[in-house]
Amino acid sequence: MPPAESEMVASLGLLLSPDRVLAGSAVQRAYDCDAYTVDRSAPTCVVLPVSTEEVQSVVRWCLANEVPYTPRGAGTGLSGGALAALGGVLVSTKRMTAVLDVDVPNRCLRAQAGAVNLHLSRAVAGDGLHFAPDPSSQTVSTLGGNIAENSGGPHTLKYGVTVQHVLEVTMVATDGEVVTIGGRLPGLPGLDLLGVVVGSEGTLGIVTEAWVRLTPNPERVETALASFGDTRAATETVAAIIAAGTIPAALEMIDEGCLKAVLAAFPLDVPPETKALLLIECDGPAAQAQREIALVVDTCAQHGAIRVDVAKDEKERAKLWTARKKGIGAMGRLAPTIVTHDGVIPRSKLPVMLEFVYAVAREHGLGVGNMFHAGDGNLHPIFYFDDREEGKIDAVVAAGEKVIAKCIELGGSASGEHGIGVEKSDLLKLMFGPEDMRLQRDVKAVFHASALCNPCKVIPDQKGCVEHMRRWRGAAN
Amino acid sequence: MKSLTDLCDALRAAERVRIIGSARRSAFLPSWDGAVLSLSSLSGVIAHDVDDQVVEVWAGTSVEELQEEIGRHGQCLPLASGLPLVVSQQYGTVGGLLATNLPHALWAQCGGPRDWTLGMTVVRAEGTSAKCGSKAVKSVAGYDAHKLFVGSRGSLGAIAKVTLRTFPSRALPRHQVETFSNEEPTHVARTLRTEFESARADAGRLVAMDPASCTLWSLNEPKLPAESWMLGPSGAIARPEQSAKLEDSARAVFDPAHKLAPGWQQ
Numbered sequence: 048m049p050p051a052e053s054e055m056v057a058s059l060g061l062l063l064s065p066d067r068v069l070a071g072s073a074v075q076r077a078y079d080c081d082a083y084t085v086d087r088s089a090p091t092c093v094v095l096p097v098s099t100e101e102v103q104s105v106v107r108w109c110l111a112n113e114v115p116y117t118p119r120g121a122g123t124g125l126s127g128g129a130l131a132a133l134g135g136v137l138v139s140t141k142r143m144t145a146v147l148d149v150d151v152p153n154r155c156l157r158a159q160a161g162a163v164n165l166h167l168s169r170a171v172a173g174d175g176l177h178f179a180p181d182p183s184s185q186t187v188s189t190l191g192g193n194i195a196e197n198s199g200g201p202h203t204l205k206y207g208v209t210v211q212h213v214l215e216v217t218m219v220a221t222d223g224e225v226v227t228i229g230g231r232l233p234g235l236p237g238l239d240l241l242g243v244v245v246g247s248e249g250t251l252g253i254v255t256e257a258w259v260r261l262t263p264n265p266e267r268v269e270t271a272l273a274s275f276g277d278t279r280a281a282t283e284t285v286a287a288i289i290a291a292g293t294i295p296a297a298l299e300m301i302d303e304g305c306l307k308a309v310l311a312a313f314p315l316d317v318p319p320e321t322k323a324l325l326l327i328e329c330d331g332p333a334a335q336a337q338r339e340i341a342l343v344v345d346t347c348a349q350h351g352a353i354r355v356d357v358a359k360d361e362k363e364r365a366k367l368w369t370a371r372k373k374g375i376g377a378m379g380r381l382a383p384t385i386v387t388h389d390g391v392i393p394r395s396k397l398p399v400m401l402e403f404v405y406a407v408a409r410e411h412g413l414g415v416g417n418m419f420h421a422g423d424g425n426l427h428p429i430f431y432f433d434d435r436e437e438g439k440i441d442a443v444v445a446a447g448e449k450v451i452a453k454c455i456e457l458g459g460s461a462s463g464e465h466g467i468g469v470e471k472s473d474l475l476k477l478m479f480g481p482e483d484m485r486l487q488r489d490v491k492a493v494f495h496a497s498a499l500c501n502p503c504k505v506i507p508d509q510k511g512c513v514e515h516m517r518r519w520r521g522a523a524n
Numbered sequence: 525m526k527s528l529t530d531l532c533d534a535l536r537a538a539e540r541v542r543i544i545g546s547a548r549r550s551a552f553l554p555s556w557d558g559a560v561l562s563l564s565s566l567s568g569v570i571a572h573d574v575d576d577q578v579v580e581v582w583a584g585t586s587v588e589e590l591q592e593e594i595g596r597h598g599q600c601l602p603l604a605s606g607l608p609l610v611v612s613q614q615y616g617t618v619g620g621l622l623a624t625n626l627p628h629a630l631w632a633q634c635g636g637p638r639d640w641t642l643g644m645t646v647v648r649a650e651g652t653s654a655k656c657g658s659k660a661v662k663s664v665a666g667y668d669a670h671k672l673f674v675g676s677r678g679s680l681g682a683i684a685k686v687t688l689r690t691f692p693s694r695a696l697p698r699h700q701v702e703t704f705s706n707e708e709p710t711h712v713a714r715t716l717r718t719e720f721e722s723a724r725a726d727a728g729r730l731v732a733m734d735p736a737s738c739t740l741w742s743l744n745e746p747k748l749p750a751e752s753w754m755l756g757p758s759g760a761i762a763r764p765e766q767s768a769k770l771e772d773s774a775r776a777v778f779d780p781a782h783k784l785a786p787g788w789q790q
Contacts (some may be wrong), residue, residue: 095775152718197664207615208662210671211639226767232714232738234627235753237788238771239638242671246664286575292598292692391660402565409667423662424576460663475666478658486646486654490667493774505666 049114049135052091057110058095059136062104067095069144078137081119082184082333083127085386085440087470090117090131094307095142099225099255101219102138106253106367109136109499117197117501118249120161120192123184125387126468128195129205129250132503133511137467138253146170146255146349155214155231160191164198167212167259176261179206182464183372194254194459197246199464201297201371202328204422206262208464210245212406217256218244231258243490246467250502265330268296269340272357272367273347274321278302282397284350285421288327289394291346293339295422297328299371302401304416305378305429310376318353318378325352325421326371373431381414382431384439388447390454391463394424405427407449411442425463426454452477472507473516525565528645528684529652534561535682535783536651543678545617547582548609549624551710553677554759563619563682568686569593577690578642578659583619585685589610592619599690602634604699610709611701611732612740613666619683625675627712629699629754632736633693636672643687645669649680649779659687672774677787680778703732709790710742714753723748759789 050058052070059068067461074090091114096102115135122129134158138471140161148157151174158167164185167178180193188198194216196277201209203522206212215229229241244251254496275281283301288298299310301324309315317324324345329339340357347355358364392400401417408415408430428450432439436459453472461474479487487506503512525531531542532735535541541559544550566584574597581590591600603614613628622637642659646669656669673683692769709731715723720738724730728742740746745756753763 147529197661207635207639209634210668220770224769226770227765228770230718230753230764230766231751232764234625234631234636234714234737235766236763237675238774239625239671239675240767240770240774242638242674243668246668251639286529289577290575292695294692294695350624391658391663391725393573393578393659394661395573398550424660425662439567457657458659460658460660462675463660463662464664471665478665479655482652482654484657485652486648486656486667486669488776489777490669490672492777493672493770 049101050112054207055114056092059092059105061189062108063094063096063101069093069095078131080301081122081124081127081129081467083125085444085471086127086130088130088132090137091134093137094137095139097142098217101217102253102255102484103161103223105136105138106219110223110497113499114326115499115502118191118195118253118367118440120188120189121184123193125389125465125509126198126462128466128468128504130469132469132515134222134508135351140189143255150161151176155258156261156480157256159356162190162191164188164190164193171261172254175264177264178259179262180209180214181376190257190259191404192252194257195247197250197463198467199420199423199425201420203297203298204298204420205294205296210242212260213241213245213257216241216244216254217257218252218254220252221500223494223495225513226276233260233382248468248504250504251491251496252500258359265336267333267336267362268324268328268365269336270328270367271326271340271356273327273352274317275323275325275351275455276320276350276353278401279398280351281325282401282421284325284347284352285397286395288343288346289422291342293329293342295339295343296330297326298422299326300324300417300419300421301326301371301374302417304414305374305418308372308377308380308416309374312373315366318500320353326367334471371418378416378429378431382433385429385431386443386447388428388430388450388458389425389462390451391423391425392457393456395421397421397424400426400453405455407446411446413442413446417511423463424459448474468505470507472503525563528647531563531566531647531684532613532651532653535647535649536670538618538783540783540785546586546621548616549620549626551757552624552626552755552759554786554789558785559708564617566684572597573659574599576659576730577692578687579690580685581618582685583617585618586622587616587618593692595693595729600693600696601640601688602630602691602696604629604701607701607703608708610712612705618686621685622674622686623677625736627714627739629701629734630649630697631638631732631739632698633699638671639675640689641670641686641713644683644684645672646673647684649781653684657687657694661689667730679775679784680786681784683727699734700736701732701734705731707731707743709743709747711754711756713740713746713748713752714738715740715752719749719752723752739752759787762789
């Protein structure tokens with residue numbers, strides 16, 4: 048029998064300090080979801096540990112008292128990974144923000160899990176280095192959250208996702224032990240357990256600290272904005288740029304549905320007949336960056352771009368990126384509710400996929416815009432609607448599932464960077480057969496994953512998950 | 525062996541076996557007198573999606589054959605030529621390249637097999653096949669089981685087929701490897717950048733070095749600072765302390781009957 052709320056709060060208050068255990072109805076409301084707002088489930092209480100040792104003592108207490116626990120960073124996750132699906136203790140890393148070691152000569156740093164992504168780069172800005180993963184949430188999202196979700200971002204096309212930039216993690220395993228996985232040197236001999244922990248959505252333990260790689264800032268950056276009068280021409284250009292042998296640092300697309308919201312929020316000068324924009328960045332040694340951007344501009348022109356502008360200075364470049372990175376927020380102007388989906392396909396399938404997304408939105412009476420990492424084939428359809436209208440939530444869930452099913456049919460995946468969380472836990476079986484799912488379960492079993500650590504995510508095997516899903520979906524699967 | 529079914533049957537029937545490709549990297553594995561199961565006849569390119577720069581290939585395909593096939597379309601795996609084989613890694617089978625995950629000359633510039641592997645079909649120790657990953661260049665759907673198999677040296681099961689990201693040949697960066705002899709190295713080590721110069725001076729019979737990835741290839745066991753790691757003959761490894769418990773757990777989960785030959789000296 049799990050302890051009552053008052054007993055839980057008192058016990059955890061003794062382990063940490065009473066002011067770092069939050070409870071009550073206001074707290075429960077504030078922490079009942081992350082940025083995936085469709086599903087909600089309140090924790091009994093929220094704890095704010097400051098160290099690995101404190102996380103360990105909380106986990107041990109939860110294990111001893113059979114209380115579920117869920118790690119949470121900034122709560123910007125888009126698949127419900129930080130949702131306290133079965134209640135219990137929400138372990139927030141918000142007080143674990145320290146950068147512990149900076150090793151400039153070896154291009155690495157160690158930070159606590161709650162350190163904000165952008166703060167890592169800021170810590171070494173004067174040394175000409177940065178932390179490469181740059182999810183749109185990077186001004187607030189945490190290192191621990193980025194590790195849990197294996198976060199991407201626009202520049203992952205060239206620089207890789209989070210897993211390529213994490214060297215070592217300290218983790219409170221699901222048996223309460225503190226383990227170190229990886230090391231300061233990449234390519235460590237032995238099993239790549241680190242490669243599994245990164246992207247495991249906080250289900251294999253709670254990462255409390257990490258050594259990360261730092262990347263030298265490029266000598267030169269060139270950014271181009273190409274306007275197209277036709278969406279298909281833009282998507283075809285994406286494949287053509289890569290096929291020409293260039294790997295841009297970033298290759299982003301904004302379609303007509305997003306463009307009107309973006310233009311209303313950020314004054315970009317684009318031709319009035321624009322139906323789609325490509326934002327392309329090339330970087331590296333000066334000669335290489337200039338050669339590559341020239342090739343990109345040519346390719347855009349050959350594929351029917353009506354205008355291509357290359358940013359003249361840092362200010363212009365910053366303006367282009369602000370429009371892209373804050374663009375999803377701007378979508379809020381179009382309707383009371385937006386839901387951002389995430390699927391990934393081989394990039395040559397972008398033209399057919401995008402047309403499919405438009406058809407699905409029409410069928411379900413939803414507005415849709417797309418702003419996404421085109422170079423990676425990582426689609427982000429953003430459905431906008433008024434959730435007060437009856438049936439709209441069901442429509443957006445159904446539309447999302449159709450989009451994901453199509454991604455998988457085209458050889459892609461159910462998620463490019465947002466993760467499975469609770470959102471897609473029943474969609475994994477579209478990708479994986481029974482033996483494939485057994486392989487997934489076995490990977491989890493290597494870490495002795497307990498039923499208490501972040502339950503109902505990725506593989507919702509724990510008792511109570513079906514009931515949870517039935518409650519929020521309104522239907523049992 | 526000609527098919528996935530054949531491989532499943534062979535592993536199901538096996539009692540204690542080492543999974544090999546061409547066995548050309550076996551100097552780095554613990555010595556083994558028992559039965560071997562070679563995948564080198566399970567070969568061929570299954571599909572090369574030229575526009576997507578993705579290739580699906582049977583694990584027994586030779587690296588040379590794969591490079592030739594995708595090279596016709598201006599693509600490659602980013603492995604350097606004209607160096608001792610252990611440095612270039614342009615040899616053996618694709619499965620062997622992945623399973624051993626040894627350093628190579630363009631590692632700092634282009635990453636390693638772990639970074640190029642998008643998806644995989646594996647055959648488990650008890651003889652069933654399973655797939656993981658996808659054909660997309662990034663995916664966070666489920667656990668990255670394929671990462672566990674890269675570098676596992678056949679200790680968790682067999683890699684049957686793989687989906688790899690390819691690179692445009694003409695955009696391939698230059699490597700910075702300096703070679704001192706044409707002999708095949710027996711030891712590979714990596715150090716911190718700050719310790720590379722001194723490690724290099726103490727390395728003894730050096731074959732090659734790569735200042736970009738701080739990797740040393742030598743003909744003897746180098747003297748190394750504490751944070752370095754090293755791979756040596758007969759499965760010898762040296763590395764900073766790791767959670768051995770989790771590695772033991774992986775072997776217990778994936779090979780409960782102890783069918784598979786060890787990948788490292790225990």
